[in-house]
Amino acid sequence: MKLDPKVPSGPLESKWSNYLRDVKLVSPNNKRKYKIIVVGTGLAGASAAASLAELGYEVETFTILDSARRAHSIAAQGGINAAKNYQNDGDSVWRLFYDTIKGGDYRSREANVYRLAENSNRIIDQAVAQGVPFGREYGGLLDNRSFGGAQVSRTFYSRGQTGQQLLLGAYQAMMRMVHTGKIKSYTRHEMLDLVVVDGVARGIITRDLVSGEIKRHEAHAVVLCTGGYGNVFYLSTNAKNSNVTAAWRCHKRGATFANPCFVQIHPTCIPVSGDYQSKLTLMSESLRNDGRVWVPRKKNDDRHPNDIPEDERYYYLEERYPSFGNLVPRDVASRNAKLVTDEGLGVGDSGLAVYLDFRDAIKRDGEETIRARYGNLFDMYENISDENPYKQPMRIFPAVHYTMGGLWVDYDLMSNIPGLFVAGEANFSDHGANRLGASALMQGLSDGYFIIPYTMGSYLADADLPNVDTDHDAFKEAADDSKNQLDRLLNINGNKTVIEFHRELGKIMWDKVGISRSKEGLEEAISEIRALREDFWQNVRVPGEANYYNKYLEFAARVADYFELAELMAIDAIDRGESCGCHLRDEYQTEEGEAIRNDKDFAFVSAYEYLGVNGKLETKLHKEDLNFEFVELKQRSYK
Amino acid sequence: MSTMTINLKVWRQKNTADSGGFQDYKLNGVSEHMSFLEMLDVLNEQLIKEGKDPVEFDHDCREGICGSCNMVINGRAHGPKRLTAACQLHMREYSDGDTIVIEPPRAKAFPIIRDLVVDRSAFDRIIEAGGYVSVKTGAAPEANLIPVEQDVSNTAFDYATCIGCGACVAACPNSSASLFTGAKVAHLNSLPQGEPERKRRTVAMVEQMEKEGFGDCSNYAECEAVCPVGISISSIAKMRKDYVKAVFS
């Protein structure tokens, strides 16, 4: 298998415009003859579905939730980047591109990232026209805030609910097309398999989560927008239903999975409070604009934080990174939080937390200003922790948040299976080894509004797609596989619940495939994952039956996939013998704990082919070399 | 850390056709730091181990923004705490030995799927009828060509924060969806971008709301009281004003 990224030739600035100039078009009469399935209706899915339907394609959308509006894109708080340069502070498409490539620690494809930066401005235009209420200045024009990893203010925001407002914009655009009949929307339907006919993606198998019915859907192309796989850690900031199943089943049908070990650990989350904890809550990174991160200099200092004098506070980010201070990228902030807590300087009952302090900002700008900026985040914190962040510092700790890895795609966002497109967090495309804040919303919408609609046309114009109906053997086989797996899960009837298994898997992943990784730990993780996976298939207890609404059956099938993915993540983490972005290998760091990247040996995308699971996961690694023609590879420094 | 024993009385219903009924459960070892949904997770783990069917309830983000959860707790949508979705409710609101009655939101327009899970697709259809600005991808002008007065933008935002959970319907003595519909109407109608479709949108959404079988609004304002994001019934007043304007133009 040869992975061809199909990046257009020419200078960086004109690759996408050249592509658009030359792209083959589908005539309006023919568009309506094509049916496109969009799986997942978050930012990427809803925007792609709306845009494709507006063009005239027949679109079918699928979501596991009861409405497209509930997709987890909704939880993004801080904002969305765009290179508008409204602040006149020197921003440009190039700078946004450069910050994103650098923030990703040079492990992403230049051409894709440049296109993302180019599209960023149109996203803001689109969203504003849809009525997305972005923050504005008194003059009525759009306001910006600054975000980690950048020295310009380019982040557009809707209070702390930017993801929600952007998703509602995309959802509403999608519902408009549902109303016209161009989109048929299936809610509470879970994709359980991809149907590949003669090497081309031609449909999906779903389970109707209400009736339990296994259904077959054929199409001319499939767009997968099913988000990330952070829930493999059990505890993450992902929603409870976020899962890897759709992507993983595509992987099992031949789609390569790229950079699975690149997982972003978000630095500002509310710490774990007990064993019953079901998920972690993120506090927007924008808090670091005004909050100062510190720990006591003295170990086991059990004084109230407000009683610790200034000279006994260790503002470790400001001291170690004087030029970026508290605004270092997420990976750096998370790693440093782990470093100080490993040294025993952590705070709170568990010692697994650091302070994020607004005392000085409140003194400087007044409580009202801070309330206007972060009021809802402060309320959320107080509601969960029962502590008032206006009066005492917040306690925060890193948590799994975003997965840069995902299904491999080429410049067209098509996987190595023709006809299977992957957009948003589900692909590996733009963030390399680390995603900058306020870039996820940007990528999801860039993919959905401004890339897929063009590249889809390019694919369909050239593709030779004979009629396939759902009686085809490939559909039957895939549907049977899905049904058999569910039956198998229900029939084990063991003594441990799905959640217990998932929690144990998550612990292995957090401890050994988390913020920092070592070869030894990763090898242990692999053998533990294998053993637990065996145990799962012998001992899991899944309640109820398959022919009605059964949430724990859904969970069971998803956890089964996590067990395979987890092993792949560890394999990839071992294989990548360097530290880059969010991937920190203990063996590859300076004495001060700074990452050592190895461009000579590892400037490539790892794309794994699935060969099967037989006690162990069998995979084959394919490498897509990353050629940096336009930026110079530098050791990242935020000092 | 001290823990509590909580008595639960939970509505169980196998499917839409089933008549359903309450089941009593006793749950030990409930920590005050647990969220309400985590408490239900613990109950479900216990039920699964006992070989019983767990209680089904909708939940997803568990941080109060997705609008999935919407159970009625001791007669109040999302429980006792104002401006708080059920997933953000914590057990510290309760004391040892308390009895908690949990019911699904009840409305003809929200048929029960199973236990506490209901079908809220009526909300999607209300949005579908007109809850958008018709701007095709790519057709948007440069963003700053549409200046919006900050106050107007803030007001629109207040309405736009609706999470579509349906607590307003659940709590309304008449099962009206006026707050949900009004919030979207008021959000888009307040903004210059929404102006060209203001009349059509208002009428279409109002008609769809009625078609779905929601009840009338009697200005009880209970919807505002239970709304986890505090949307004001002024949105309903705005919807009515715009409706009259649409009819008489």
Added chain:
Amino acid sequence: MPTLLKAATSQVGRKILTGVTGVLLVLFIFFHLGGNLAIFGEADAMNRYSLLLHDLGPLLWVARIGLLAVFLIHAWIGISIWINKRKARPQNYQVYSSKGGPSKQSLSSRSMAFTGVVLLIFVVFHLNTFAFGDMETILIDGRETHDVKSLVIDTFQNPLYAFGYAFVMLLLGTHLGHGIWSAFISLGLTSKKASAAMYTIGGVVAVILAFGFIFIPLYIYFGGGCEATLIECR
């Protein structure tokens, strides 16, 4: 756009109509109370007032029919909301309570249908007694007219009537406690401050009206009709 009829019978249209008719009815009630208070004027004041109204001739009939229409529309919509409510929630909650705060659920708002229906029935009896009842005729300025005042005084000497009337007027106050504010919200009052002010004003107006209407029968009853200090009879 919908036709006027369709708009008027839509959920939102009906609510707006409820508000419009409600406001008109409140204005009428004020007017009515003004007339009632004429009982405390000089001996013929009330009957002169009655004569004045009769002198309006056909205009009076227009007003009467208009008022009746407004009243029936208001009542019909109110009853239909109450019926719809059952349709919209076929199965009720086992436990239900208000969350307080901005909620306007109160005895007043929850009993709108009940107080409204009682008022509807009351009006039938009320018209029967005072509009179509047997009345003496007297001469005022040489013109023959109905002696409404004596009828009122006689009627309210009957404890059943006096207390029954007072009780219904208490229900009227209850109805208006929510109703006046609600009408303004129905008519598109969006300002939160104005809404809060209106809720207070509505409550005060409701109390004043109820007090006014309750005072008269009870005063007549306890004061012994024409014996009462404030009442001057011929």
